[in-house]
Structures are given as structure tokens and as C-alpha cells.
Amino acid sequence: MHVVAAPVTDHAPMFELSTIVEIFGSGRAASMGIPWYDLRVCAGEPGPVHLGEWGVLDTRHGLEALEIADTVVVPPPHDERRSFPPELLEGLRRAHRRGARIASICTGAFILAAAGLLDGRPAITHWSSLDDLARRHPAVRVQPAVLYTDDGDVLTSAGSAAGLDLCLHLVRLDHGARVAGTAARWSVVPPHRDGGQAQYVPAPVTEPSSSPFGASLDWARERLDRPVEVRDWAHAAGTSPRTFARRFRDATGETPLQWLAAERVRRAQELLEGTDLPVEAVAARCGFVTAAGLRKHFGRRVGTTPQQYRRTFRAAHDDDRVAS
Template sequence: MPARGTVFTHAGRHRVAVLVREGLMPMELGIVHQLFGQAADPADGQRLYEVVTCTPVPGDVRTDADFTIGVAVGPEALVEADTVIVPASRGDEGAWGAGPPTGPVADALARIRPGTRIASICTGAFVLAAAGLLDGRRATTHWKSADRFRQQFPYAALDPDVLYTDEGDVLTSAGEASGIDLCLHMIRTDHGAAVAGEVARRTVVPPHREGGQAQYVRRPVAEPRSASTGTARAWALEHLDRPIGLRELADQEAMSVRTFSRRFREEVGLTPVQWLIQRRVDLACRLLEETDDSVDRVAARAGFGTAASLRGHLQAAIGVSPGAYRATFRGPDRRAAHAPGPERTGSGQPR
């Protein structure tokens, strides 16, 4: 355990401070250390983040389980932090409705420098909202707490149907597992898809769920493990670069088009066409992040045919153009290669 007052030991790394409070949910603290702690520079393997756990009053912090954790670092860690993350604590819903934070928590939040990136996990959003950080901003929290959050903080633009939100310097996530999505998103924003992808692989989780642009992340569609349309979906994923008709999909399951369409919707919650568009958007995003392919080439490989078609579908799905998505979600080295000029198609015409 570090000595009291020890904050960060490695200069130059992005400094992440996790502000824990009484009633801490341990999984949320572990998520931050596990994910940011594994992020490394692909060139030399050096860690990219320094993560420290701090608390308003150093000492033993009670969790919502049958143990406590000893936290030696106090709120001084927040002064030099580049990112501050506030995990949930048991009782958040009832603790922050009467007004702004007071006491040690308020004193701790006051130490955060202007411009510091601040994020919450699950009901940690109640703390951010009570401090006025979510007024006029899009935010989310656990779906079970959504009604109470909306009542207590009407000035926040609550969206309970997303995994996380990104308002630039203030981010929020839904339930505990959505903290994984949020942390991976921040790593991807900071250092690109390759670094975030490697962290995800080591953690055995998806690099990102349902698209990449945080402001437009939708609830992911659950894919049934065993279903009568599973073979068709698996086949379609291997042939996204070519036109796929309903008849072809139905043939994979030896069904009529009508029966296949009905069962597909029952099992997946979407029509086959809607599902195909989502999977093609997913593929296009991955290609924009990981390859140097032109927009025309990405459109062809993802099955959209033309750059115009890709642009329309990407705008509808995640609210950005292919060029804007690529500029946001590629690593710094690749961003530089694409930064100087406007987005162009394979014919060289600007878009």
C-alpha cells in the first residue's frame, strides 16, 4: 500500500484518479484498474496510464460487500489528475437529491482542476449531477435508477437507453458492466482502436458494443445463442461484402421467406434488413478504425456499395461521416496521416 500522500510515481503518463466513497461497489473500482492498467504503447510496451485510488478521507472504506478496502491516498490525488472517475456507492440515489454535495465529498470535488475529464460509473452519475456537472448535458445511469435521477436532476438530459454518454469533458455510463464500455471508449479516444482492442482482448470482452461514437451508442441487440435463424446470421456475417437477399437467408435455414422473417424478428428483435444494416455499420466502423482503405473501398467491403450509401447509413446510425469517425477513433499516428485534407473517395473527389 502506498504511503499517505503518495499520488503518482511515473511522470508523463495520463493520470487517472478513482474517487471512492463509503458503500463502494468493488467491481467498479476493479474495472478501472484492470482496463487502464493494461493499456500499453504498442511500440515499447510501456504503460500509458497511472491509476490511483483516492477517497475524501483516507483510511478504511466500507464496500457494499462483506469487506473494506484500505485507501491511503486522500483528495490530493485529484489536483493533478487528468481523468477523475467516480464509481457508484450503495445509497447514491438517496444521498444527493437535496442539493449540491457537502462535507468531504464536496471538498474533494473542489480540488479537481478545470478542464479535467470526469466520468461516472452507474449511480456515480448522481454525484456528478448533484455537483451541477450534468446540467444541460446528456447523461445516463443504471436503468433502475433512471426515474429517480430524472426527478432529482431535471436539468440533466437523461438517456436511459444507452451504455454510456460522452459530452467531451464529462462522461457517464449505465450499470457496472457498462463501465467496461466507457473505459474502453476513453482508451480508444486517447490512443486509438489498436490499444483499446488489445486491452479488450486481454480482458476477454468486446472492444466496443454497437458502434463507436459515444454520443450515439445504442443498447446492443442480444444475439440468441441457440436459434433457428443462427446459421443464416453466421452465413451473412461471412458475406457482408455482397448483396444478400431474404431468399438467400431463408435458404440457409430451409425455410420460406415468410417463416424465416417471422422467426428472425422473434429471435433477434429486428427485421433481417435492419440487422444486416447494423452488422454492416459495425464492419465499416472497424475498417475505418483499422485500415487505410478509401471510403469507397470501405463501402464495398462492408456491403454498402457506394461511398454515398455508406455515408448515409453511418450518419443515420451514429451521427457522423466516415471521415469524422476515422479522425476520432484511430490512433494518433494514423490520425496524422489522414488529417491534412478533406475526406475523399477512391476517385479522388472530396466529400
């Protein structure tokens, strides 16, 4: 099984740690019939390790968990903390050197930066700590307005809920869009928010169908296989095209056409994973005029071709079936 280690430091806030447990530690994944993650929440320093102000971490795992982890996800430290245990920093370096994937949530980026793992790399943290991260670690390429960064073997997320986006992104990398979407539904959150989306927008992202704006998103999702004009979309939402476009960007951080392209690519991912449809048929079902149009948008957002994506996840699923 894929081992995920989460080293917790003293008085770490509980919300971000709970997002790691929610995604990687949930037993509900067994219902999908695929191997899930072996999550090991471990003490990042000698105890007692307090969980915020609510109690003490009770775990049999220490920093030795980092030595066998395939992925290490570092939750944030206490807000006032400025130095970190040398043993934790060296454990992260060793894990990275042997090939483990290293990620941080919120101000956990300060721990990765202290270990030198963010030097020369793009990174993000909570918007209120961006200037502090840049000042204390000038070698880090701090990104001012994204939800998370993915530099291959090292990833970081912005504050709080963006950590959930990053965890789901990791699931998507490992198991594909359909499985990540199922994990998102368990947590009752949107199935995917792009890492490049602004982390601090004037209004929260509106997704639930219970709201009028959420209903307009559902209206578009039901029409992904056909042309969707913004003027028709605005009419369905009961507003003018200009007002609709402004409210859409305020709510999602994207233009209507950017959001639509992302939804079509996600639908294509699901079809490539779950069907044997030719790429041309996948393109048609997702509203792309041609297979070339699908390849263009798919490459821009996923970083590979539809054919390679299908081969990768078919091979991964075959391996899962053999392992089980």
C-alpha cells in the same frame, strides 16, 4: 501518460470498480506497444473506505489525484447513500473546470448530479434508479433506455455491465476501434455495443459463437463485403424472416439491418486505422455500395467523416510513437 482517477466512496460496490480496473489498469496493454493509462484508484473521502463488505481500500491516492487526472471515472456509491462529501463534489467540479473528462458508472451519476455536472445534460443510471435520479435532480435530462450517454466532456453509463461498455467507449475515443476491440477480447465481451441500445432488454445480448444465434452473427460478419438479405440470414439461422427479426431484436435491442450497418461501420474504422486503402475501397470491403453510403452511415454513428477519422487516429498514433 493519460491519468485516470477513480474516486471511491465508503462501501462502494466492487463489481463496477473492477470494470474500471480491468480496462484502465490492466498491464496487458503493454503487449500492443502503445502508452496505456495511469490508473489511480483513490479514496473519495477520509478513511477507512470499505469496498462493499469485502475489505478496506488500500491506496496512497486521495482526492489530489483528481487535480492531475485527464479522465475521472466515478464508480457507484453504496445503494443507500444519499449525500456525498463536499470535498469530493468540489474536486469533481475543479477537475471539470480545468478540462478533465468526467464519467460515471451506474449510480455514480448521483454523485455527478450532486456536483451539478449533469444539469441540462443527458444522463443515465441503473434502470431501477431512473425515477429517483429524475426526482432528486430535475435539471438532469434523464434518458430512460440507453446503455450510456456521451455529452463530450461528461459521460454516464447504466448499470453494471454497461459500465464496461462505457469504459471501452472511452478507449475507442482515445485509441480507436482496433485497440478497443483488443481490450474487449481481453475481457471476453462483445467489442462494441452502441450507447443508444436499450439497457434493459428481455434477453441478454447473444454474441458467443458457441450458441446458434451467435453463429448467425458470425455468418453475417463473414459476409460484410457483400449484400446480406434478411431472408438469407434467417435461412442460415434455420428460421423464418419474421421469427428471425423478432428474436434478433429481443436479443440485441436492434433490427438485423441496424446491427449490420453498425458492424460495417466498425469494420470501416479498423480499415481506416490500419490500412492506406482509399475510402472507396474501404466502402467496398465493408459492403457499402458507394463511398457516399459509407460517409452517410459513418457520420451517423461516429459523428465525423471517414477521412477525418483516419487523419485523427493517424495523428494520434504518430504522437504515441514519438512519445515512446
